[in-house]
Amino acid sequence: xxxxxxxxxxxxxxxxxxxxxxxxxxxxxxxxxxxxxxxxxxxxxxxxxxxxxxxxxxxxxxxxxxxxxxxxxxxxxxxxxxxxxxxxxxxxxxxxxxxxxxxxxxxxxxxxxxxxxxxxxxxxxxxxxxxxxxxxxxxxxxxxxxxxxxxxxxxxxxxxxxxxxxxxxxxxxxxxxxxxxxxxxxxxxxxxxxxxxxxxxxxxxxxxxxxxxxxxxxxxxxxxxxxxxxxxxxxxxxxxxxxxxxxxxxxxxxxxxxxxxxxxxxxxxxxxxxxxxxxxxxxxxxxxxxxxxxxxxxxxxxxxxxxxxxxxxxxxxxxxxxxxxxxxxxxxxxxxxxxxxxxxxxxxxxxxxxxxxxxxxxxxxxxxxxxxx
Amino acid sequence: xxxxxxxxxxxxxxxxxxxxxxxxxxxxxxxxxxxxxxxxxxxxxxxxxxxxxxxxxxxxxxxxxxxxxxxxxxxxxxxxxxxxxxxxxxxxxxxxxxxxxxxxxxxxxxxxxxxxxxxxxxxxxxxxxxxxxxxxxxxxxxxxxxxxxxxxxxxxxxxxxxxxxxxxxxxxxxxxxxxxxxxxxxxxxxxxxxxxxxxxxxxxxxxxxxxxxxxxxxxxxxxxxxxxxxxxxxxxxxxxxxxxxxxxxxxxxxxxxxxxxxxxxxxxxxxxxxxxxxxxxxxxxxxxxxxxxxxxx
Numbered sequence: 285x286x287x288x289x290x291x292x293x294x295x296x297x298x299x300x301x302x303x304x305x306x307x308x309x310x311x312x313x314x315x316x317x318x319x320x321x322x323x324x325x326x327x328x329x330x331x332x333x334x335x336x337x338x339x340x341x342x343x344x345x346x347x348x349x350x351x352x353x354x355x356x357x358x359x360x361x362x363x364x365x366x367x368x369x370x371x372x373x374x375x376x377x378x379x380x381x382x383x384x385x386x387x388x389x390x391x392x393x394x395x396x397x398x399x400x401x402x403x404x405x406x407x408x409x410x411x412x413x414x415x416x417x418x419x420x421x422x423x424x425x426x427x428x429x430x431x432x433x434x435x436x437x438x439x440x441x442x443x444x445x446x447x448x449x450x451x452x453x454x455x456x457x458x459x460x461x462x463x464x465x466x467x468x469x470x471x472x473x474x475x476x477x478x479x480x481x482x483x484x485x486x487x488x489x490x491x492x493x494x495x496x497x498x499x500x501x502x503x504x505x506x507x508x509x510x511x512x513x514x515x516x517x518x519x520x521x522x523x524x525x526x527x528x529x530x531x532x533x534x535x536x537x538x539x540x541x542x543x544x545x546x547x548x549x550x551x552x553x554x555x556x557x558x559x560x561x562x563x564x565x566x567x568x569x570x571x572x573x574x575x576x577x578x579x580x581x582x583x584x585x586x587x588x589x590x591x592x593x594x595x596x597x598x599x600x601x602x603x604x605x606x607x608x609x610x611x612x613x614x615x616x617x618x619x620x621x622x623x624x625x626x627x628x629x630x631x632x633x634x635x636x637x638x639x640x641x642x643x644x645x646x647x648x649x650x651x652x653x654x655x656x657x
Numbered sequence: 658x659x660x661x662x663x664x665x666x667x668x669x670x671x672x673x674x675x676x677x678x679x680x681x682x683x684x685x686x687x688x689x690x691x692x693x694x695x696x697x698x699x700x701x702x703x704x705x706x707x708x709x710x711x712x713x714x715x716x717x718x719x720x721x722x723x724x725x726x727x728x729x730x731x732x733x734x735x736x737x738x739x740x741x742x743x744x745x746x747x748x749x750x751x752x753x754x755x756x757x758x759x760x761x762x763x764x765x766x767x768x769x770x771x772x773x774x775x776x777x778x779x780x781x782x783x784x785x786x787x788x789x790x791x792x793x794x795x796x797x798x799x800x801x802x803x804x805x806x807x808x809x810x811x812x813x814x815x816x817x818x819x820x821x822x823x824x825x826x827x828x829x830x831x832x833x834x835x836x837x838x839x840x841x842x843x844x845x846x847x848x849x850x851x852x853x854x855x856x857x858x859x860x861x862x863x864x865x866x867x868x869x870x871x872x873x874x875x876x877x878x879x880x881x882x883x884x885x886x887x888x889x890x891x892x893x894x895x896x897x898x899x900x901x902x903x904x905x906x907x908x909x910x911x912x913x914x915x916x917x918x919x920x921x922x923x924x925x926x927x928x929x930x931x932x933x934x935x936x937x938x939x940x941x942x943x944x945x946x947x948x949x950x951x952x953x954x
Binding site: 366373434 | 845847853861869870
């Protein structure tokens with residue numbers, strides 16, 4: 285197990301910076317997920333930790349020792365690739381054994397290590413086969429096995445499930461989490477799939493354009509996103525973002541009007557704002573909307589997606605803005621129908637013009653609720 | 658005849674594909690038997706067609722009044738059963754010797770030039786690309802003549818066999834370098850990275866990870882190059898080397914029976930080419946092991 289620290293890490297390709305001043309501490313034994321859209325630098329960051337990519341500036345420390353100048357072999361990491369990168373000309377047994385032999389692992393240790401990994405991953409029956417004879421899930425297990433036999437300080441996963449079909453992806457997700465629990469090793473996992481991040485991570489690091497937008501537990505990031513990007517990136521379906529006008533009044537409250545002034549609500553006061561008008565964005569997650577006869581948010585339904593356990597209803601507010609609601613069970617609505625929703629103000633998020641979350645003071649809600657004007 | 662080992666499709670199905678459901682079907686064994694029977698039938702049809710076409714060629718040539726007694730008399734000489742007047746091998750064995758030496762030298766040159774082509778060193782890269790451009794951009798016959806006839810003008814004198822081997826090696830080395838480079842680049846980059854992540858040295862990655870996989874891409878085109886080299890070795894006859902083509906022309910000239918001698922030489926070249934192709938197919942099969950997915954059969 286290892287504790288990793290990144291201090292002011294930067295990376296440029298040619299003259300183009302792709303990673304900007306990353307400061308990050310990864311706790312020993314944690315499962316940390318780097319998540320973000322394509323091209324945000326998450327794989328580059330992982331490759332720098334592995335030593336496959338040089339650091340342009342800054343430092344990487346493993347267990348307090350600086351390692352950014354070391355070869356990959358000297359860092360004690362094991363990487364699992366998106367393409368598995370199994371050696372097709374070798375049997376599965378040879379794939380697991382090859383790295384150990386080249387690292388001059390004592391002969392007596394090699395077989396027990398392979399047997400242990402094969403037992404953990406349930407691949408003992410595959411050891412005589414060649415990679416071309418394996419399914420996607422089996423190949424993935426072997427790739428992880430090749431990392432396990434190394435007995436590394438940390439495991440690095442680079443989008444390892446993106447080549448698998450949806451059903452297998454869910455299964456392998458569970459297996460990797462179970463493996464983490466069993467081994468207790470530090471694991472860093474890269475994905476662009478926020479569902480994967482939310483379901484697997486102890487800590488999520490959200491990246492955009494080579495910068496950390498926010499890091500924390502899945503619950504923290506879901507409940508208290510620091511900005512509009514994080515709020516919109518995590519959660520499925522995406523958070524609804526409505527143009528709003530905010531007013532901080534002196535009497536410990538913050539009024540927000542949205543949907544062209546048709547919706548008004550009062551939230552606890554802002555922790556750090558002065559009085560006066562404020563152009564802002566109101567964020568409401570689809571799952572925090574509830575059908576209500578006289579609800580404040582009225583939409584004309586444009587689409588309905590029935591998913592069994594939930595129904596996603598999409599529609600247009602009177603202001604012309606789009607709104608999606610995720611409702612439990614089967615909801616019988618038709619396209620063109622007018623329906624109304626209510627939401628609990630404690631679940632609402634307010635973002636300023638720059639997309640930064642406005643911190644709402646932790647105190648009882650005054651006149652909680654929404655009312656339609 | 659071409660090797661049956663390379664038959665990887667099921668010709669009796671549209672697009673040559675086996676039905677993936679065959680294995681799960683309730684009567685899978687009979688399906689497997691039907692498939693095996695179809696493949697066997699296909700192979701026998703191929704062999705029969707080859708024999709018919711071969712028979713047609715022999716029949717056509719027989720109709721031209723070939724002197725088979727002359728062929729029988731000269732065949733041992735063409736096959737190298739007798740030594741040349743200066744006591745050296747001649748005919749087909751000399752052709753094979755020139756080809757084998759040329760292939761060996763060509764392989765060394767090809768690897769070095771391919772390495773230069775993939776090098777980040779500008780001098781190595783420039784030298785490799787310049788060499789490749791020069792030897793692929795000029796005719797082989799001209800290269801043979803320059804080495805054998807023009808170089809003595811500047812004091813570099815080589816025997817005809819040495820000149821022939823050098824010309825073939827330099828010319829084919831340029832083509833082989835591109836083949837090797839293509840093969841190495843065809844190995845996914847992740848394979849090298851996985852090696853680095855596993856802590857393997859560059860040398861180990863090159864020889865144990867990249868090379869075995871690259872050979873799968875290199876062998877088919879390299880095999881074709883070597884078969885071409887076998888036939889192009891006939892160009893050394895220009896320098897009076899007593900190899901197969903030279904002997905065939907000489908006997909044709911002395912007996913005024915060109916057809917018999919040239920057809921016999923062609924047949925010997927063809928047989929040697931088939932042997933090369935069979936050897937190539939074996940290599941392809943060996944280095945292709947582990948790359949082919951399991952079939953339903």
